[in-house]
Amino acid sequence: MEKRLQKLINWQREHEIDLCFIQSKENIFYLTNFYSDPHERLMGLFLFKNSEPLFVCPKMEAGQAKEAGWNFDIICYGDHENPWDLIKEDLNKRKLHSIQKVAIEKEITSFSRVESLQQVVNHAEIVSVETILNEHRLIKDENELTSLKQAAELADFGVQVGMEALKNGVTEMEVLAMIEFELKKKGIREMSFSTMVLFGEKSGQPHGNPGLKRLSEGDIVLFDLGVVLDGYCSDITRTFVYKTYNEEQKKIYDTVLQANLAALAASKAGTRIGDLDQIARTIIADAGYGDYFPHRIGHGLGISVHEYPSMSHNNDGRLKEGMVYTIEPGIYIPSIGGVRIEDEVLITSTGFETLTKFSKEFTVVK
Missing domain, CATH: 3.40.350.10 (Creatinase/prolidase N-terminal domain)
Known part of the structure; x- marks a missing residue:
């Protein structure tokens, strides 16, 4: 101190x-x-x-x-x-x-x-x-990183709870309540922002509000959540499909995943911050979804869930060892739904480490 x-x-x-x-x-x-x-x-x-x-x-x-x-x-x-x-x-x-x-x-x-x-x-x-x-x-010390890594583990756990809670007819709010209840049992008093559980076409709202919508076969399911642990925040987004899916949903998911992985691959000390956004945005635009990616690639993460720097395409700053931020490309189509895949990233001496570990493989929840 x-x-x-x-x-x-x-x-x-x-x-x-x-x-x-x-x-x-x-x-x-x-x-x-x-x-x-x-x-x-x-x-x-x-x-x-x-x-x-x-x-x-x-x-x-x-x-x-x-x-x-x-x-x-x-x-x-x-x-x-x-x-x-x-x-x-x-x-x-x-x-x-x-x-x-x-x-x-x-x-x-x-x-x-x-x-x-x-x-x-x-x-x-x-x-x-x-x-x-x-x-x-901006640069996190070892104590901060310990808290951030533990908070990320709990965010992974929250997604697992949410995925396991999916069943025919369950509401968004019921799944949300299960996630937060299980996290509170682990000692979490505060979420780092309002938990998002969105079904079907509602997942096409980047910051949608969970409600009493019931889950149906063929729905996209989007979870966006994080916890506060020892004063430090986590933030993860994972997207699934329930029971069945169509080729358009799969194409959207694969495009977002490709954008996520490409931005991660470029994450190393010295990289221009805005280039991460541009790399992901180019992939999404080339797939024909450029108009459906309305936000920046990510944001800094630490004591605040959104903190410096803004990971937008016009940021000329450079990545530095010890920085923690999110990579979260997305595609949102109102009539179909949305896909966002968000990871927490730490810049290391050799490149990067993702603090969020939950699988990003295209998953059909049965």
């Missing part, structure tokens, strides 16, 4: 930033090892060039923050108190009267919070801290 804090403070000093204000629960977790959702209440980390860090949180969270390992100054406040008054008082005690430049998470900090901060720091110049934090979080 302290190494991560010091690395950010070193950047802060290098860029002559007097104060960093960080409030996203993901970045706070990364820097403090404390994860909590304060809802509308203020939870913030204040870093200074030449003074010890300060953590601000509701009183109900203070004990857990200390248990997580926070050993620096802490301000805890009750719901009847204005935390910004306490923050201003603390800055005065530190004799921080001439704050000229402040770094914040511009993408997620609300305007009202910025106004409150400006009143405390006398309308200092505001810059962004997100780019550097994204870069710091």
Whole structure:
């Protein structure tokens, strides 16, 4: 924890930033090892060039923050108190009267919070801290990789549960409930996003909503799910057909699988990120389905299920050892259904490793 804090403070000093204000629960977790959702209440980390860090949180969270390992100054406040008054008082005690430049998470900090901060720091110049934090979080250490690999194993397990739950007439929500129940029995409290179980033509909606649709023979079945383990997310998509299939379904599946495998084969340190998207997109377009692949090839993965970088075709960044991201090409045809095959990928010194291991062979569930 302290190494991560010091690395950010070193950047802060290098860029002559007097104060960093960080409030996203993901970045706070990364820097403090404390994860909590304060809802509308203020939870913030204040870093200074030449003074010890300060953590601000509701009183109900203070004990857990200390248990997580926070050993620096802490301000805890009750719901009847204005935390910004306490923050201003603390800055005065530190004799921080001439704050000229402040770094914040511009993408997620609300305007009202910025106004409150400006009143405390006398309308200092505001810059962004997100780019550097994204870069710091990009390369996973061994502890992070351990959590990510275990989370991926549980995602594989979730797909297995879902596949085994398929039977005539079962609803999407019934299968979804079985998946999450079995994962909770293994200690998982939180899914990394709303689990998707989609049958038939509903699988043709890339972000469809499960409901009471019942499973019928010949349906495509799409599972997209992930868990949160030790603060780290997993994300897998697998697609099956139930009982019977037609040649168009098989062709779509084979095309998506070919795109998935080709993008994986190109995954190695130094590869341009956008090339992965283009490789997969070209295969899908050449098969005649270019108009039915509406999203990027993938996204970064870690504390957030969608984090830096965006794996889109116009990303000129390069893959680096220690990066974790998804490869998830798809084809979605409203009248037929959709196929998506998604893997989690780790860039290694020799190429890549897929953290999700569930079979991608075309499978007819009997």
